[in-house]
Amino acid sequence: MANAAVHPAARRLRLLLSPLKSRIYVPQAEPAATFGTAVTSAKVAVNGVHLHYQRVGEGEHAVLMLPGMLGSGTTDFTPQLQSLNRKRFTLVAWDPRGYGMxxxxxxxxxxxxxxxxxxxxxxLMKTLGFKQFSLLGWSDGGITALIIAATFPSYIRKMVVWGANSYVTEEDSRIYEGIRDVSNWGEKTRKPLEALYGYDYFAKTCDKWVDAINQFKHLPEGNICRHLLPQIQCPTLIVHGEKDPLVPRFHADFLLKHVKGSRLHLMPEGRHSLHLRFADEFNRLVEDFLQ
Structure with missing residues (x-):
């Protein structure tokens, strides 16, 4: 603790719980036409489990949105489901097994x-009939997107990732420990997840996640998927919020260096949930990149 006053990670930890308040997008009441009758909310059997997804749009360009830890399509991608161009894109937001619905x-x-x-x-995308699609991956979903792009290249058109890392450092581990106890989270973040999961499941799952992500720290070079980055072939946009308290800038720089032909877009005021707080700017950026 003696080093906490001077270490950059410690300063981030003191600010950590406040930015987490914007982690969950709580949609305001909208007219029924916001989604219209074209929205599908359903479950489908995949690999021995039933995966929930939301689907909207009629465009020929399919886009899969991958949420972060404890996330779901509703909690993590409502502004994208509502506002991305539905004539140009078919949007699919999924809940990974054990998350959401x-x-x-x-x-x-x-x-x-x-x-x-x-x-x-x-x-899931194959079951829904998509032969190719693009990826929007946030946080843990960004890590999953990197792995998909590297190991299933023939399926992927383009990829956007933000708040993602391909390895774990001691600094990262200190940050993760700062969010282990969900009772310290801001109420605006905690309450929607408590409503979705119940407090016990929410707290238990977050605790297990911290242990799980910390295990990579003990692997050579803290490797999660850094060895796969050179295999990524699709056009890739890396977005990074300069004020992200959870994922330091060096992770975005590493992705830029090791994903061939990738581009980095910095958002000076962006935090971890930049696609929620700055949804209009983020959505324009995504549409311009994908088209």
């Missing part, structure tokens, strides 16, 4: 949980 089963974290999510996501 893709329960049962309860969420668990074997060593290969990111790879398992990657296979589930691709098999």
């Amino acid at each position: 893709s329960r049962p089963p309860d969420r668990d974290y074997p060593r290969d949980f990111f790879e398992r999510d990657a296979k589930d996501a691709v098999d």
